[in-house]
Amino acid sequence: MSGWRTLFPNAWYIAVREYRGRVRTRSFIVGTALLALVAFAATQLPVLIDYTSSTSQTRLVVLAQAPGMPADSLTLLSSQLNGQSTDQSAHAAYAITWLAPGDEAAAQKDLEAAKFDALLLIVRDATTQDLTFTLRTDSPADGRSVSQITGALPSLEIEDRLFRAGTSTDALRAPFSLTVAPVSGSSQPAKDLSQEVSSSLLSTGLIVLIFMAIITYGVWVAMSVAEEKGSRVMELMLNATTPIQMLAGKVIGNGAAGLTQYGLILGAVCGGLIAQDPIHKALLGTGTGTPFGGLSPSVLIAFAVFFVLGFLLYSLLYAALGSLVSRQEDVQSATSPLMMLIMVGYFMSVFALQSIDDAWVRIASLVPFFSPYLMLARVSTGHVEIWELALAVLLLIAAIAVALFLAARIYSAGVLLYGQRVGLRQVFRAARVSR
Amino acid sequence: MALIIDSVSKRFGDVQALDGISLEVKPGEVFGFLGANGAGKTTAMRLVLDILRPDCGSITWNGTPNTELPRETWGYLPEERGLYAKMNVLEQLVFFAKLHGVKGKVAEREARDWLTRFRIPEYADRRAEQLSKGNQQKIQFIAAIIHDPQILLMDEPFTGLDPVNASLLKEAFLEMKNQGKTIVFSTHQMETVEELCESIAILDRGRVVVGGSVRDVRRSTGRQMVRVAVEGDPEMAWLGALNGVTVTRRVQDYTEAEVSPGQDPGLILQAALDSGHKVRHFELTDPSLEQVFIEHVGHLDTSERTLAPKAARK
Numbered sequence: 001m002s003g004w005r006t007l008f009p010n011a012w013y014i015a016v017r018e019y020r021g022r023v024r025t026r027s028f029i030v031g032t033a034l035l036a037l038v039a040f041a042a043t044q045l046p047v048l049i050d051y052t053s054s055t056s057q058t059r060l061v062v063l064a065q066a067p068g069m070p071a072d073s074l075t076l077l078s079s080q081l082n083g084q085s086t087d088q089s090a091h092a093a094y095a096i097t098w099l100a101p102g103d104e105a106a107a108q109k110d111l112e113a114a115k116f117d118a119l120l121l122i123v124r125d126a127t128t129q130d131l132t133f134t135l136r137t138d139s140p141a142d143g144r145s146v147s148q149i150t151g152a153l154p155s156l157e158i159e160d161r162l163f164r165a166g167t168s169t170d171a172l173r174a175p176f177s178l179t180v181a182p183v184s185g186s187s188q189p190a191k192d193l194s195q196e197v198s199s200s201l202l203s204t205g206l207i208v209l210i211f212m213a214i215i216t217y218g219v220w221v222a223m224s225v226a227e228e229k230g231s232r233v234m235e236l237m238l239n240a241t242t243p244i245q246m247l248a249g250k251v252i253g254n255g256a257a258g259l260t261q262y263g264l265i266l267g268a269v270c271g272g273l274i275a276q277d278p279i280h281k282a283l284l285g286t287g288t289g290t291p292f293g294g295l296s297p298s299v300l301i302a303f304a305v306f307f308v309l310g311f312l313l314y315s316l317l318y319a320a321l322g323s324l325v326s327r328q329e330d331v332q333s334a335t336s337p338l339m340m341l342i343m344v345g346y347f348m349s350v351f352a353l354q355s356i357d358d359a360w361v362r363i364a365s366l367v368p369f370f371s372p373y374l375m376l377a378r379v380s381t382g383h384v385e386i387w388e389l390a391l392a393v394l395l396l397i398a399a400i401a402v403a404l405f406l407a408a409r410i411y412s413a414g415v416l417l418y419g420q421r422v423g424l425r426q427v428f429r430a431a432r433v434s435r
Numbered sequence: 436m437a438l439i440i441d442s443v444s445k446r447f448g449d450v451q452a453l454d455g456i457s458l459e460v461k462p463g464e465v466f467g468f469l470g471a472n473g474a475g476k477t478t479a480m481r482l483v484l485d486i487l488r489p490d491c492g493s494i495t496w497n498g499t500p501n502t503e504l505p506r507e508t509w510g511y512l513p514e515e516r517g518l519y520a521k522m523n524v525l526e527q528l529v530f531f532a533k534l535h536g537v538k539g540k541v542a543e544r545e546a547r548d549w550l551t552r553f554r555i556p557e558y559a560d561r562r563a564e565q566l567s568k569g570n571q572q573k574i575q576f577i578a579a580i581i582h583d584p585q586i587l588l589m590d591e592p593f594t595g596l597d598p599v600n601a602s603l604l605k606e607a608f609l610e611m612k613n614q615g616k617t618i619v620f621s622t623h624q625m626e627t628v629e630e631l632c633e634s635i636a637i638l639d640r641g642r643v644v645v646g647g648s649v650r651d652v653r654r655s656t657g658r659q660m661v662r663v664a665v666e667g668d669p670e671m672a673w674l675g676a677l678n679g680v681t682v683t684r685r686v687q688d689y690t691e692a693e694v695s696p697g698q699d700p701g702l703i704l705q706a707a708l709d710s711g712h713k714v715r716h717f718e719l720t721d722p723s724l725e726q727v728f729i730e731h732v733g734h735l736d737t738s739e740r741t742l743a744p745k746a747a748r749k
Binding site: 228 | 509513514516520531
């Protein structure tokens with residue numbers, strides 16, 4: 001276990017070599033570019049959805065042959081279908097044309113020629129004096145436009161009846177008071193639904209980020225150890241360096257390469273989110289509001305801390321397991337127990353998001369192997385005491401120290417063992433006899 | 436003032452890899468490690484390099500325990516050859532030099548120097564995987580010595596080299612020796628040992644069966660060899676009939692016979708003269724290293740006896 005004093009500069013040289021070797025591979029370059037592109041495209045999905053739904057405008061023609069209707073019926077129908085904005089711009093869901101009475105045959109011809117999508121006929125019933133509606137369209141009967149149009153008609157009918165009963169349109173449109181209050185009646189406003197959804201989405205996103213990073217870049221570390229062993233260059237390295245230097249260099253180098261890839265992808269995401277608003281404006285005339293709604297500095301700091309510490313812990317173990325195989329092909333099977341552990345932590349955190357303040361979540365979030373996920377989930381959605389956070393971080397650091405010690409021993413024993421399959425017993429035996 | 440291995444033992448599970456070996460390698464000497472596969476040569480080197488720790492015994496260089504020596508004291512060419520396949524040759528050499536504390540600029544100059552000396556300067560910018568086995572081996576040799584170590588430990592350095600490259604490597608050996616380096620290498624090739632080494636040790640099953648200067652080792656059996664040829668009697672039937680004389684080899688020019696310890700080789704000359712033929716050749720010599728090796732180890736076989744625990748065998 002010599003080499004604490006002399007960790008650098010050799011660990012640094014190894015880290016630089018690992019980093020360069022990794023970043024220069026074609027798979028890294030192509031993979032990063034593709035992922036960044038996909039990430040950027042994903043951030044533009046909401047804009048795309050808004051845009052495509054806005055272009056699928058329903059052209060509705062209204063032919064009212066009912067004398068005595070209120071003068072503002074068209075305005076009422078339009079506001080029912082297009083929301084509060086009464087503008088007839090290209091982005092409205094419905095383009096409504098109000099025809100003069102008597103053109104039914106012409107309108108029918110235009111409808112058949114698909115000059116518009118739906119024809120609404122309004123006639124006054126001779127006996128009841130009520131309005132009767134006929135909607136002619138080939139849109140599906142249970143489709144969105146049919147149900148929206150039919151849903152708007154009762155208000156037309158009601159307004160017409162009230163108008164006939166003598167109520168003025170001004171009185172009909174007079175504003176009224178509406179208040180939404182919390183159950184307890186306290187002044188504390190209830191948490192916004194959208195805010196709650198976005199913080200839960202955010203913590204899921206952050207947990208997935210940590211999960212992906214540990215799996216992807218941890219395997220890189222194991223692969224690079226196995227590669228050195230497989231090509232037997234390990235023997236040259238053993239004379240030049242100490243196992244601790246090699247371990248540290250590999251974890252730092254591959255971690256930095258991973259962070260580079262992550263940084264580029266996150267950069268694409270941030271760029272995409274920032275670009276969302278201007279793009280939305282350019283295409284649709286309206287903005288989307290500011291992105292990153294649920295991100296607070298404390299969540300970001302927790303993410304950074306648990307990301308780095310979690311990666312350190314798992315990648316040390318990946319390096320130790322990688323040192324036990326003789327060929328890169330065996331890395332997958334040798335590291336599968338670790339994979340299970342990582343999956344367990346991940347699924348725990350997914351369940352924990354449903355019941356973030358349960359006792360089991362509070363306890364499990366202190367356990368080093370799970371705290372990177374669970375504490376992050378708690379910080380971003382639930383309530384965490386400062387001492388809990390501090391304890392989790394301390395335990396995680398302690399676990400990293402233990403992992404470093406164990407990994408260095410397994411590593412220095414493992415790198416000299418060549419065989420089809422190395423069991424734990426050989427490792428422990430070898431670890432006892434090695435320096 | 437020497438590399439001293441004192442009563443060193445090392446056990447892997449149920450295999451006693453080294454069983455109390457003691458050796459002394461004088462500074463500036465070329466020292467040969469002989470032994471069948473599995474005799475413990477590689478383990479001994481790894482112990483000297485402090486890659487493994489002995490169960491008991493001590494290893495010192497000029498009085499300093501090997502555990503306290505800086506790593507750049509040693510240059511090591513492992514038996515299992517390997518380089519970073521995707522890394523280019525120059526970067527690779529500079530990397531290894533830097534790990535041993537050589538500054539980057541110096542390392543690059545040294546690397547180019549050595550590549551030129553080995554007649555492969557044009558490979559500096561190639562990836563290691565693009566090189567032939569023999570050229571990779573030269574790169575590995577450079578990687579082992581680029582930091583100008585005091586002692587070179589080379590595990591089977593000549594295996595797999597063609598005669599041209601082998602002689603290039605031998606030149607490099609002699610040059611390192613002239614610079615005052617101490618060189619320890621293991622090999623199966625007896626001719627190479629007789630050509631390069633001043634001292635040797637023959638290992639068998641973890642023990643040093645004989646060690647010392649090449650001359651002393653060749654004399655260690657107490658036997659002497661006589662090479663004799665007489666005109667007109669290629670058979671020399673009388674030779675085998677002599678007491679304490681065994682014919683070991685018949686070649687075109689002479690017949691070689693072994694004289695048991697205590698017997699006077701003059702007896703053979705007398706018998707040759709007595710046979711009435713003209714004596715054309717009479718030479719008194721020590722047994723070759725090969726013969727000594729067979730004598731001590733009992734076989735020249737190179738069958739596998741790995742040192743790793745059974746389950747970890749490849």
